[in-house]
Amino acid sequence: MERGLHRAVFLRSLLIQACWSYEGMQNLGFLYGLDPWLRRIYPDPEEYRRAAFRHLEFFNTQPYMAGFAFGVIGGLEERRARLPEEQRRAVEDQIVRMKKAMGSSLAAIGDTFFWGALKPACAGLILLSWLVFWSFGVSRPVLLGALLGLACFNAAALWVRWRGIRVGYATQERLPDEIQRLRWHERVRWVRRLGLAAALVLTVAALVVPPQGGSPGWWGPVLLAAAAGARAAGLSAVRSYGVALALGCVVALAGP
Amino acid sequence: MNPWNLFVLPALSAWVALLECDSVLVGQWMVSRPLVLGPSVGFLCGDIRMGLAVGTLCELFSFDRAPVGSAIPFNAPVAAGCAVLLCAGPDAVPIPLAFPAGLAAGYGHRRAEYALRFWRARLTRDAAESLEARGRVDWIRIHLLSVGVHALLTAAFVYAAAGVLGPGLSAGWDVLPDLARRGLQNALDAAPFIGLAALMHVFFRKA
Numbered sequence: 213m214e215r216g217l218h219r220a221v222f223l224r225s226l227l228i229q230a231c232w233s234y235e236g237m238q239n240l241g242f243l244y245g246l247d248p249w250l251r252r253i254y255p256d257p258e259e260y261r262r263a264a265f266r267h268l269e270f271f272n273t274q275p276y277m278a279g280f281a282f283g284v285i286g287g288l289e290e291r292r293a294r295l296p297e298e299q300r301r302a303v304e305d306q307i308v309r310m311k312k313a314m315g316s317s318l319a320a321i322g323d324t325f326f327w328g329a330l331k332p333a334c335a336g337l338i339l340l341s342w343l344v345f346w347s348f349g350v351s352r353p354v355l356l357g358a359l360l361g362l363a364c365f366n367a368a369a370l371w372v373r374w375r376g377i378r379v380g381y382a383t384q385e386r387l388p389d390e391i392q393r394l395r396w397h398e399r400v401r402w403v404r405r406l407g408l409a410a411a412l413v414l415t416v417a418a419l420v421v422p423p424q425g426g427s428p429g430w431w432g433p434v435l436l437a438a439a440a441g442a443r444a445a446g447l448s449a450v451r452s453y454g455v456a457l458a459l460g461c462v463v464a465l466a467g468p
Numbered sequence: 469m470n471p472w473n474l475f476v477l478p479a480l481s482a483w484v485a486l487l488e489c490d491s492v493l494v495g496q497w498m499v500s501r502p503l504v505l506g507p508s509v510g511f512l513c514g515d516i517r518m519g520l521a522v523g524t525l526c527e528l529f530s531f532d533r534a535p536v537g538s539a540i541p542f543n544a545p546v547a548a549g550c551a552v553l554l555c556a557g558p559d560a561v562p563i564p565l566a567f568p569a570g571l572a573a574g575y576g577h578r579r580a581e582y583a584l585r586f587w588r589a590r591l592t593r594d595a596a597e598s599l600e601a602r603g604r605v606d607w608i609r610i611h612l613l614s615v616g617v618h619a620l621l622t623a624a625f626v627y628a629a630a631g632v633l634g635p636g637l638s639a640g641w642d643v644l645p646d647l648a649r650r651g652l653q654n655a656l657d658a659a660p661f662i663g664l665a666a667l668m669h670v671f672f673r674k675a
Contacts, residue, residue: 226494226495227493227494227611229492229493229494229496230493230494230611230614230615231588231591231592231610231611231614232492232493232585232588233585233586233587233588233589233591233592234538234585234586234589235589235592236589236592237538239592240591240592240595240610243595243605244605244607244611247605247607257603258603260603261599261600261603264599264605265596265599268592268595268596268599275496276496319536323534323536327534327536328534328670331498331531331534332531332532332667332670332671333671334498335501335503335527335528335531335667336667338503339503339524342520354507354516354520358503358504358507361498361503362497362498362499362504365497365498366497366498369496369497404671405671407667407670407671408668408671408672411664411667411668411671412668414664414667415664415668418660418661418664423521423660424656424657424660432661435657435658435661436661436664436665438661439658439661439662439664439665439666440665440668440669442662442665443662443665443666443669444669448533448666449528449529449530449532449662449663449665449666450529450542450571452662452665452666453529453568453571453655453658453659453662456654456655456658456659456662457568457651457652457654457655458651459654459655460650460651460652460653460654460655460657460658461647461648461650461651461654462651463650463651463654464646464647464650464651464654465647467650
């Protein structure tokens with residue numbers, strides 16, 4: 213795969229959700245990403261047009277994992293173009309099947325890793341770095357902490373986006389084996405552990421130095437236990453806040 | 469109209485809308501997260517600490533809500549942007565009221581996003597027609613239309629939320645019964661613990 217083409221598909225993959233709709237979801241974004249590749253594979257305008265129409269079909273996956281799909285489908289389109297006319301139909305069907313299968317399976321991995329582990333862990337890292345930077349009197353703590361968190365998140369996200377295209381292209385039908393070899397579950401576990409450590413430090417810090425000022429009191433652990441209980445019972449943070457508002461009024465009514 | 473509503477608020481609303489595009493449409497570099505957006509808007513308003521506090525609370529209330537599939541979680545960047553803007557300006561709303569108002573704005577924006585996602589289906593039809601007629605898709609036009617309309621709508625929404633609601637909420641705070649004010653303050657005091665419990669829950673669940 214040429215470097216220029218790889219770069220073009222990667223840059224275009226950053227806009228995979230730019231035209232997200234309920235009807236086709238990422239269909240336009242996928243076609244936009246694959247467009248330079250299709251133009252190269254099909255110099256004949258009619259062939260290109262037919263290929264482009266094929267990719268206007270519904271497609272959806274986790275945006276950071278889309279690189280794998282671009283690589284696999286680009287490779288399959290290349291294979292299709294090399295085949296004689298009567299054998300092309302089978303590859304076209306395979307492309308449709310692969311897109312459907314990859315969309316959901318890549319999304320499941322990407323959602324768990326990026327949304328479920330890395331994003332909250334990086335949020336925890338930013339908060340923790342602010343705490344540390346402030347404690348040690350580092351200048352521009354807010355900027356540095358935010359940059360640190362963004363760098364950690366984007367290093368992983370951009371690497372997967374960039375590398376995924378090449379891995380997908382190289383492995384094609386063997387992509388599931390390659391994905392397994394990348395040990396996502398283990399990585400998710402580690403990120404979660406790091407995130408949990410950051411969250412625990414932040415919680416202890418909030419109990420020792422209350423965020424709203426003043427000295428620590430008995431109400432800190434009580435509030436935390438109540439909030440944790442509400443969360444474990446399935447109450448979202450916003451709903452818990454609604455309960456806190458109602459209880460806050462009751463406390464205000466009972467107070468001096 | 470004062471200079472805040474005429475110049476500063478439109479510019480800041482545009483900044484919020486620009487960063488918000490990162491959340492779904494362009495890049496997903498996380499610069500739209502309240503932890504980044506809040507302090508940046510706070511800095512532009514001249515009070516980075518307030519932006520930091522509000523942004524952190526909005527982040528802790530939203531990080532576990534992912535835009536998975538067709539789900540539209542409440543819009544955290546809009547919530548943080550509106551809450552920070554409500555806290556700034558000539559009719560500054562106190563944080564205990566601005567924070568829930570920001571959350572409400574984040575929920576309100578979901579309606580607009582929902583409508584936009586239906587509207588964008590026409591872009592696929594445009595692309596198909598363009599392919600049929602000219603053999604190519606006008607990608608620049610399609611992207612400008614999609615992202616531009618989204619950004620404009622978000623900017624208008626943030627401006628309306630901060631510019632129209634702001635003075636009303638500010639005046640409302642003054643006439644609010646003492647009980648409600650103290651209740652809001654108590655809820656705000658509890659908010660960091662609610663957020664931290666949510667953060668720990670995410671990792672405890674499957675760690």
